[in-house]
Amino acid sequence: MAAACGRALLAPLGGRMRACPRAPLRSLTAAAPLYDVVVSGGGMVGSAMAAALGHDIHFHDKKIALLEAGPRKEYHLPESYSNRVSSISPGSATFLSSFGAWDHVCSLRCKPFRRMQVWDACSEAIITFEKDDLDDMGYIVENDVVMSALTKQLDAVADRVEVFYGSRAVGYTWPLPSHSCDTSPWVQIELADGRRLQTKLLIGADGHNSAVRKEAEIQNIEHQYDQSAVVATLHLSEATDNNVAWQRFLPTGPIALLPLSDTASSLVWSTSHQHASKLLTMDKESFVDSINSAFWSNVNHSDFIDAAGAMFRSALSLLKPSGTGVRQLPPSVAEVDPESRAVFPLGMGHAAQYVRHRVALIGDAAHRVHPLAGQGVNLGFGDIACLAHHLSAAAFNGQDLGSLKHLLRFETERQRHNVSLIAAIDLLKRLYSTNLSPLVLLRTWGLQATNALPPIKVRFFLCTRAIEEFLQ
């Protein structure tokens, strides 16, 4: 009289528990140290995960390890800005301050911005975002600054969090689900130098080419865009109240200018591979000219689109007189920092599952997006906030940290949030990658309507607030 409806409903879990074909070790496991949580990957997301758990009161007597392939870097704030920056949403800032990292970021350097202006190269359509109460909409922070802040907070809990620098995991051994006599129920990790670790929960934060994800045989839906991003640090022609983030959608891809200080901004220009390599190799003056022309030129406008856009705008102003907002002019660029130009390829990815028995994926290992919405690292921080919340509750209930029960709750919450956002970003990327009139008209009117109608605009922006409401 065994199987029944109650149990049958639990059957889908069976797929998650199936072990990958490797024989679990026996007598060797006795020597390997056992950790409660091992985070694989010491980038921004991995370090933040380890720090968040280390500072959690219910993890006071737990052992956490962080595996980072690179060496430990001592950071001294350089004069010039780094070319790798991230847009940190207010929700992410709140999350970082929950374990004391945000204070370090602010004491190093970060630039808040109050407004975002996004417009089309093929028409006059424009949309601006700003918070009613003139609060900061987000912060532009160099990745090195975030890493330094996280490292400081990891040092503060060194008794609980052990960081293994220069350590790369070369093999994982997965436990059998309901363990029998002499097999270890923990995940076995083998490092490149031969050391072994055991853990109750392995968190994969090792980027979009995640080894954890591959070894766990989790399917990944991925797509390489035919675009690369060119980054550089730019100096403006004149000092200005640089608190607006600019983004213009060109047919080849969006170009964004993110404020770093009153005189400097960071460039993120997503464009075709050939154009990107040309930009990288051209001389400084031509490079600066290309940037200015990208922001200012109207060469892609067509009379038809302009007329249609103007007509739609006057129609909208009948409905909502105040609706369309003020168009500001972006700053012009004078020069580029030497050696600050770099290129990296862009792609999209999403793991079919974020969790398995004793395994969880966060950050780029779980999902990879186009930088056009500035969401990449914010999604990662959102993952961490959610997972840390569930693990903390599980620890306070004395539960086995690697249990699928709460890991699945994390996955459902995050997939529900992430999938629609990732799809929307991908859709935007494709919609703006053309100058075919019908699509331009569609997105022109769409952008104008969105700009004029607060409810849509607010909902569009709520995705970045998800973390904030989550933390309350």
Next chain:
Amino acid sequence: MKNVFSHHISGISFMTWLSLLRVTTRRLLSTSQSSVDPKELRKFQFLAHSWWDEQGEYSALHSMNDIRVPFIRDTVLNMGSTYQQGSPLSGIKILDVGCGGGLLSEPLGRLGASVTGIDPLEENIRVADQHKSFDPVLAKRIQYKCSSLEDIVEESVEMFDVIVASEVVEHVADLEMFIKCCCQVLKPAGSLFITTINKTQLSYILGIVVAEKIAGIVPEGAHDWEKFVPPEELERLLEANGFSVKTVNGMLYNPLTGSWSWIESTSINYALHAVKSGGQAPTSQTEPLSEMESEQCSATAGTSV
């Protein structure tokens, strides 16, 4: 006549004395089995290997941890004055009676308590020992013994701060004896937590017919409706044997989601908290409702620094 009579009386007395002796010897010898029913033991013998299969026969007991562990944890925290960060039950000695494979002992051990788990079935203790052996922290904090409650009474008088008897009293042969033993091994003002099933028509329909025969939530034949204990009966026995009942809460299992929740009505499953009278009064009295609230808040309280 007097002599005959007195001789007869002393004869009778001697016989009675002898038979009394025989009876008492038998009872003394069988004391170790008096609260343990051999029929019950046999029921669980076959299922000893499935304890730790979270989707196996004991899945409902696994998910019951989601409400019974916070219940125990929060009640103990509310009564005590010290709270060690990360280890809410640190320093607390707990006796888990009828621990089975250790499903409840392990979470309590993870929360910092020193747990002694006893179970009359050898196989259960073997499975429990083997499961805890892989985690060095738990292996130190939890000790398992194959024994019934009566057998450890003498060596453990007033030794434990908390006794947990979860899903046990409905399998016990002599409930009053069981309660008396609990009272003996508990420290004064110590806590007793019991979860069990009510004896009502509803519990027959849902607890036996549906749970065992139809939905397979409980292994078939595990429960005998005659042995279910109504909360009033349990309360009466506890109050009569040195306990003061503080809380009685109803529990409900949802077979579709596989999860437990607290409900008003105690018609099916219920949890009970009683305190041994005498000794120092607990530092704070809490009502059932605020305990539920504090459970819900505590789970989210962890993210603050």
